[in-house]
Amino acid sequence: MLEPVYQADVVIVGAGLAGLAAAHQLTSAGVTTAVVEAAPYAGGRMSTEKVDGFRLDRIGQLLSTSYPELHLAPGLDALVLRPFAPGVLVHSEGRHRRAGAAPARGGAGSARSARSALSAVRALASAPRAISAPGVGAGTPGVRLPGPRTARSRAVGARPGVPLGDAVDQARLGAALARIAATPVERLLARPESTARRALPLRGIPARTVDGFLRPLLSALLCDPELTTSSRCADLALHAFASGRLCVPEGGAEVLPELLARALPPDTVYTGVRATSVSTTSVTTAEHGELRCHAVLVATDAHAAAELLPGLRVPDFHPVTVVHHTMDEPPPTGASLLLDADRGGPVAHTAVVSQVDPSRAPAGRALVSSTVLGAPPDDVDGAVRAHLARLYGTSTARWETLAVHHTAQAVPAMRPPHDLRRPVRLLAGLYVCGDHRDTSTVQGALHSGRRAAAAVLKDLGAGPVHAADLMPTAA
Structure with a gap:
């Protein structure tokens, strides 16, 4: 037998970031809302x-x-x-070099930032090309790591010591980062659209800097190693990077939801409730029968949304694998995000995340989290260990593997042409x-929820329709 009918003004299917953000907008406007999550x-x-x-x-998307x-x-x-240490560390030719360490602040400050960057870099040009100190600080010209250069880096033929250019x-x-930080988002979105890979050489930055910094950085930010993402989305990612600091939430990704x-x-969020069908006035669930309402918002991932909304376009996805290791003594990179410009192994980016957020590891232990983009190798842990040994310049033989998380449908692809504001209103009700309706980021998911809530409030007249009864516990 079906459970009795229980009602709310709006039923949201899915308690991810988008659904929860929408629920806040609706409840703040006095609209009774029930969020059901399978x-x-x-x-x-x-x-x-x-x-x-x-x-x-499990995925560990970078925030800004x-x-x-x-x-x-x-x-x-x-x-x-x-926050991570300013900028990022780039591994190339057996060295670590810091890049992008002076985020701009917009307006006249951006011009000052560009001039300051020029003065600072001229000072770096006269500094030694390698140092022996184990720590790596902002503005360090280079730290030479032990071990041979990779075969790929030898084949490139770049001058030793200048993987990012002179x-x-x-x-x-x-100066380019300062400019993009000062550019209004509307102007970025008005640029001609292509793939990020095709657009990067047209940004007025030397090819060595593109290959040594922008490509690995955007691969990490977009979870797209081949940079097939829309150039407009890539510009937004660079804008966020240049305007702030890369960061992680204290306590883990789950803290946000x-x-x-x-x-x-x-009594707003109900977990363990699976929606089987939706209409403009009801949601049918496997556990509680039909929930009647005045509007339904589907806030699930793209595949689940398409099952409830036949005809909804499902994007491709970028797979992500995250490998977590622990050890007694952390590698000497501090709280930096480390990228591999040489692409000498499966790891796109890695960090001693316990140095960034100490709450992620117990006292006396270090946590290194490394991200593999695309299809992982068969022996992913072995390949990652070998790559990390080169990236950090230390043996990983005694590191303990804590978890290997592979998510095949981790991040929706944003290939051109990509509509960053796909419609959230399918029809009244x-x-x-x-994140498949905006950008494939935490920012995009939250903003999509707010857009959808605004559309619901407009159709409902921005006021409550009736009082909601509590949803019962399944028998």
């Missing part, structure tokens, strides 16, 4: 596994302190962002949101 927890792909005191993200939605979403005022090239990079869910009114 999984036993909220958050969707923003999940964190806990193993022996470690907090291990410049994401507006992180500061706008209700409930996230308690979010603590742990001082003038680096000054151009600093937990904070959002916790800040909603009681039926809506859809998620």
Whole structure:
């Protein structure tokens, strides 16, 4: 027998970031809302596994302190962002070099930042090309690592010690980052669209800097090793990077949806409730029968949304594999994000994440989290260990593997032509949101939820329709 009918103004299917963000907008406007989630927890792909005191993200998308939605979403005022060291470390030709370490602030400050970058880089040009100190700080010209150069780096034939170009090239990079930080988003979106791979050589930056910095950086930010992403989305990613700092949420990725869910009114989010069909006035669930309402918002991932909304386009996805290792003594890269410009192995980026966010590892232990983009090799842990030994310049033989998380449908692809504001209103009473409707980022998911909520409120007249009854527990 079906459970009795219980009602709300709006039923949201899916308790990921987009659905939770929409629920906040609706409840704040006085609209009674019920969020149903098939999984036993909220958050969707923003999940964190806990193993022996470690907090291990399953996907671990990089965030930026410049994401507006992180500061706008209700409930996230308690979010603590742990930034990486300024810029990134780039491994090439057996060295670490820091790049992009002076984010711009926009307006006249951007011009000053570009001039400062030029002065700083000229100073670097007269500094030694290699140092022996184990630490790596902002502006360090280079740290030579032990071990031979990779076969690929020997074949490239680049001059040793300048994988990012000379001082003038680096000054151009600093000026380019300052310009993109100062460029309004509307102007970025008005640029001609192609793939990121095709657009990068046209940005006025030397080829060595493109290959040594921009390609590995964008691969990490977009989870797209071949850079097939829309050039407009790539420009937005560079804008966020140049305007703020790369960061992770303290406590793991799951903290974002937990904070959002916790800040909603009681009896708003119901986990373990699977929707089997939707209409403009009801959601049918496997556990509670039909839930009647005045509007339905589907906020699941793209595949689940297409099952509930036949005809909805499903994008391709970028697979992501995250490998977590622990050891007694951390590698000497501090809180830096480390990229591999040589592409000498499967790891796209890696970090001693316990140095960035100490809450992710128990006292006395270090946590290194490494991301593999694309199809992983057969022996992913062995290949990653061998690659990390070269990247960090240390033996990984005694490192302990904590987890290997592979997500085949991790990040929706944003190939051109890509509509960054895909419609969220399908018809009056039926809506859809998620990172597959905006950009494939935390920022995109949150913003999509807010757009969908605004569309719902407009159709409902921005006021409550009737009082909601509590949803019962399944028998």
